[in-house]
Amino acid sequence: MSNWVLGISAFYHDSAAAIVKDGEIVAAAQEERFTRKKHDPRFPAHAINYCLEAAFIEPTELDAVVFYDNPLLTWDRVLKNCMMAGPRGRDQFEKATRSLLGTKVWVADHVRQAIGSLGKQDKLLFTEHHMAHAASAFYPSPFRTAAIVTIDGVGEWSTMTMGVGDSARIELIKEIDYPHSLGLLYSATTYYCGFKVNSGEYKLMGLAPYGEPVYYNRIREQLIDVKPDGSFRLNTEYFGYLDSGIMTNERFDALFGGPPRKPESAITRREMDIAASVQKVTEEIVLGIARNAKTETGAENLVLAGGVALNCVANGRLLRERVFDRIWIQPAAGDAGGALGAALLVQHAYFKLPRKLREDGRDAQKGSYLGPVYSSAEIQAFVNRHGYPHERISDPEERAHKIAQTIADGKIVGYLSGRMEYGPRSLGARSILGDPRRVDTQSTMNLKIKFRESFRPFAPSVLAEDIRDYFELDAESPYMLLVAPVREDRRLPVNRGSWWVNGSDMLSIVNQARSDIPAVTHVDYSARIQSVHPRDNPEFHRVIRHFKMLTGFGVVVNTSFNVRGEPIVCSPQDAYRCFMRTDMDLLVLEDFLLWKDQQPPFEDAENWRSTYELD
Amino acid sequence: MNSTDEENKQTALRDFFERKLLPLAERLKLEGHKFFPMAPDAQAESYYMRRIKRTMLPEDFTALGSLGTEEIEVLLARMWQEQGYHELARLAVDIARLAGMLRSAESQSAEVSELIYVMF
Numbered sequence: 001m002s003n004w005v006l007g008i009s010a011f012y013h014d015s016a017a018a019i020v021k022d023g024e025i026v027a028a029a030q031e032e033r034f035t036r037k038k039h040d041p042r043f044p045a046h047a048i049n050y051c052l053e054a055a056f057i058e059p060t061e062l063d064a065v066v067f068y069d070n071p072l073l074t075w076d077r078v079l080k081n082c083m084m085a086g087p088r089g090r091d092q093f094e095k096a097t098r099s100l101l102g103t104k105v106w107v108a109d110h111v112r113q114a115i116g117s118l119g120k121q122d123k124l125l126f127t128e129h130h131m132a133h134a135a136s137a138f139y140p141s142p143f144r145t146a147a148i149v150t151i152d153g154v155g156e157w158s159t160m161t162m163g164v165g166d167s168a169r170i171e172l173i174k175e176i177d178y179p180h181s182l183g184l185l186y187s188a189t190t191y192y193c194g195f196k197v198n199s200g201e202y203k204l205m206g207l208a209p210y211g212e213p214v215y216y217n218r219i220r221e222q223l224i225d226v227k228p229d230g231s232f233r234l235n236t237e238y239f240g241y242l243d244s245g246i247m248t249n250e251r252f253d254a255l256f257g258g259p260p261r262k263p264e265s266a267i268t269r270r271e272m273d274i275a276a277s278v279q280k281v282t283e284e285i286v287l288g289i290a291r292n293a294k295t296e297t298g299a300e301n302l303v304l305a306g307g308v309a310l311n312c313v314a315n316g317r318l319l320r321e322r323v324f325d326r327i328w329i330q331p332a333a334g335d336a337g338g339a340l341g342a343a344l345l346v347q348h349a350y351f352k353l354p355r356k357l358r359e360d361g362r363d364a365q366k367g368s369y370l371g372p373v374y375s376s377a378e379i380q381a382f383v384n385r386h387g388y389p390h391e392r393i394s395d396p397e398e399r400a401h402k403i404a405q406t407i408a409d410g411k412i413v414g415y416l417s418g419r420m421e422y423g424p425r426s427l428g429a430r431s432i433l434g435d436p437r438r439v440d441t442q443s444t445m446n447l448k449i450k451f452r453e454s455f456r457p458f459a460p461s462v463l464a465e466d467i468r469d470y471f472e473l474d475a476e477s478p479y480m481l482l483v484a485p486v487r488e489d490r491r492l493p494v495n496r497g498s499w500w501v502n503g504s505d506m507l508s509i510v511n512q513a514r515s516d517i518p519a520v521t522h523v524d525y526s527a528r529i530q531s532v533h534p535r536d537n538p539e540f541h542r543v544i545r546h547f548k549m550l551t552g553f554g555v556v557v558n559t560s561f562n563v564r565g566e567p568i569v570c571s572p573q574d575a576y577r578c579f580m581r582t583d584m585d586l587l588v589l590e591d592f593l594l595w596k597d598q599q600p601p602f603e604d605a606e607n608w609r610s611t612y613e614l615d
Numbered sequence: 616m617n618s619t620d621e622e623n624k625q626t627a628l629r630d631f632f633e634r635k636l637l638p639l640a641e642r643l644k645l646e647g648h649k650f651f652p653m654a655p656d657a658q659a660e661s662y663y664m665r666r667i668k669r670t671m672l673p674e675d676f677t678a679l680g681s682l683g684t685e686e687i688e689v690l691l692a693r694m695w696q697e698q699g700y701h702e703l704a705r706l707a708v709d710i711a712r713l714a715g716m717l718r719s720a721e722s723q724s725a726e727v728s729e730l731i732y733v734m735f
Contacts (some may be wrong), residue, residue, distance in 0.1 A: 227656030
């Protein structure tokens, strides 16, 4: 008799659901993909329904339903924080009480309302937030044993934990607690540099290579004390999140010479340098924690989760420093991954199921292709119903060749193929593809496809067997969670001194060719890499292989299939809508190809530029 | 939800904060008590804390039980008693009452704050 567990994360940001069977991941998805509301924090009813459909089971057949967080422990932290804030904590107390005591502690009500059952346990199970993160990192990893590090903004109290995993057992040994949080430091800096908290943190990471870490000492001396063992504590006098509705305060402003950057205003040298500085601090802390984890556990392998584990620049540095032999990072390292971790933790720690590793030594995340897939019959029905001109190429090699040729001709391809990714990155299931050799691909894709700020780089997807031909990376990177330098022999010299001749004209900087794959080479020659293995994604691997046959380059630009501010597309309808709203040339829906110049005028009922707020 | 309900909730929240929580907070502050450190400590060798609870046992997953208002009161009171916060434990009954009053399975806002990390 199989054991089925449904895991749920909700109510903070990036709600999600995941379903596991006998320790195997069956399905997982973020709610935002169904509701089309980015980072949707609401109860993930759609994601849950998808998971149950994918599993072909009824809710009453679930052996357990589990929530990834302990709301009473969170309430303990919030209440004590409000008490520390005194009268200034009044507003936060009211908001927090309504949220926690009004909604979050009653999560079982939401489950019953959504699926009519709490499974065979007839009660909702709860994990601890960082235990769920730890489980999401360890159980799907390819390691029998590993050190575990989780770092985020905050769970109930923990902002960072360290432990060890062995077979089916997870033990967390030490932690750092709120308000001392690396994630909150990064979010505070995100806010200060004019990006959105809870979603803009990776923009700060992408901005860092433009600057110099001139504020590093100031941050280390005033904002955060870091001990030799990697542990840290903030000086909370500089932060507003303890007693106000924003991350920073006037002291923080004064430290960096003025008020925060207004969103959408010009990015100046100050923000670039602050980004570089906080990134340097973050990397050092992550490294220090990792070294301490090595000392503490003696493990050869390390697994990571928590939102800070999405800082792929820090991950890349961690790998290069060789503190551990191997590293594995949960692709859905943020709160969405808590749903998966909670479900796996229940299977192994509650039901005591043994943990089975794959015989081929690969991880159990299934390429993180865990979401909905659409059959050719469904796509046929979709294009027929709407009368969309298309061609169908059933032969996979012929299809891959045509797609690759389109990319090689400098055109942009929207690509929907197979099961949707779980986690924030597009990995060749819901991707926009382009030619990395062209200097103008980055600016074209930014301005005409993504409608976004120009400084943000694109990422390469490279044939796994060719990774060392392009990048200084000695490991696979299937989930785009590692940043590594482009190989030196591929780089072109860039005069950084000329950058500021035109003031902060970032477009002129980003358009400089920095390598023979300029569209995916950041200003410091780094790249955020996805290595594509034929076992994980044979279709996508085939496309890149054909691109290599045509051009000699086994790498393409891979960016997420969405416009700015919109979640990554899920369905063929989402994909077609995005395709028609942008300057993409070709849309691939499984084995159907739709050319832009053949499509009828698109009647866009939605004023999408205001619907999808600028991100 | 009618406006009277909303007013009652508002009043209950305000009353609890002003009449029960704030006075306790101020008493504790006068006693020099802090729930957590607010600043670095140059003398400390490390800021890591050893966890007391290192693994999740089966009973930990069900510790919140069916989580009604009675369980909320009992669990909070027990937790705070164990932590030595006896005065706080006595507020558990009021907190449970607030939870019952605020209880809603209505859909929350889809908006995620742009200004502050979502912590509750």
